[in-house]
Amino acid sequence: MKSYRKELWFNIPTRRAFINITPQVEECLRESGIKEGLVLVNAMHITASVFINDDESGLHHDYDVWLEKLAPHEPVSQYRHNAGEDNADAHMKRQIMGREVVVAITGGELDFGTWEQIFYGEFDGRRRKRVLVKIIGEC
Numbered sequence: 001m002k003s004y005r006k007e008l009w010f011n012i013p014t015r016r017a018f019i020n021i022t023p024q025v026e027e028c029l030r031e032s033g034i035k036e037g038l039v040l041v042n043a044m045h046i047t048a049s050v051f052i053n054d055d056e057s058g059l060h061h062d063y064d065v066w067l068e069k070l071a072p073h074e075p076v077s078q079y080r081h082n083a084g085e086d087n088a089d090a091h092m093k094r095q096i097m098g099r100e101v102v103v104a105i106t107g108g109e110l111d112f113g114t115w116e117q118i119f120y121g122e123f124d125g126r127r128r129k130r131v132l133v134k135i136i137g138e139c
Contacts, residue, residue: 004032004135007044012125015073016093018060019120021050021131025103026110028133035108037137041118042100045129047090049097049121052112067093067123090124097121105137 006028008021025041043050053059071092072078079088101118104111110118120131 001037001136002032002034002139004028004034004133006031006133008120008131008133009128010048010120010122010131011128012122014125015090015123016064016067017122017125018063019122020055020117021120022055022110022117025118025133029105029108029110029135032135033139034105034135034137035139037105037135039103039105039110040100040132040134041103042132042134043094043120043129044132047087047094047122047124048129048131049094049119049123050100050131051097051119051121052101052103052116053119054115055117055119063097063121067096070096087124093123094121097123105135 008024029039041050071089073089076082076086081088
């Protein structure tokens with residue numbers, strides 16, 4: 001069994017954003033040479049997320065609105081965590097959207113369902129954060 005590891009780095013200039021990282025994960029898969037196995041993609045920061053869904057701008061807007069209703073950023077004083085900080089809502093949004101995804105690799109390709117893509121969700125941007133890509137399998 002072969003193993004491959006790479007970190008993807010992001011510095012999103014806004015507080016919140018959804019970035020399609022499928023092309024970067026596919027590049028990692030090509031670099032690994034693995035044809036059959038699994039890929040783990042996970043956010044290595046507690047205010048960011050990795051998830052799978054459709055790459056459709058209306059859906060991304062709906063996620064943003066929905067998450068803001070569930071865990072509004074303001075007023076920041078509503079959160080005990082925000083003593084000296086302003087990102088408690090980002091922790092909650094990450095909890096809802098998830099930490100990682102695992103995708104099967106078949107024939108050297110990500111084995112997705114229809115419309116599935118991998119996304120990095122940023123909920124407290126404006127600083128450098130990383131995503132781990134770990135691939136295991138056979139060449």
